[in-house]
Amino acid sequence: MNNEFQVNIITLDQGLIEIKNAQIIRIKSKDYNLLIMKDYIPIIGMIEGSFEVISTKEEFKLENTIAYYINANNLFRIIVKEENYG
Secondary structure, eight states, X not given: OOOSOEEEEEETTTEEEEEOSEEEEEEEESSOXXXXXXXXXXXXXXXXXXXXXXXXXXXXXXEEEXXXXXXXXXXXXXXXXXXXXX
């Protein structure tokens, strides 16, 4: 069993982006702020705001986005519906 924290991001512009060894996922949505780390509880939700991933080797950030996500078993998946809304 792979014990690393992985993030899969799906966008129309860039396709599938895989980030391995994620350390922190920061979500700032219109109704809430959320910080997700390894071994976080299973969660599902929608973002209307910004999304950021920080890993041991890289950073990825989306601002003004609408997206849907699910986190379970140290795999965070996000599908970006719209970028630069508003």
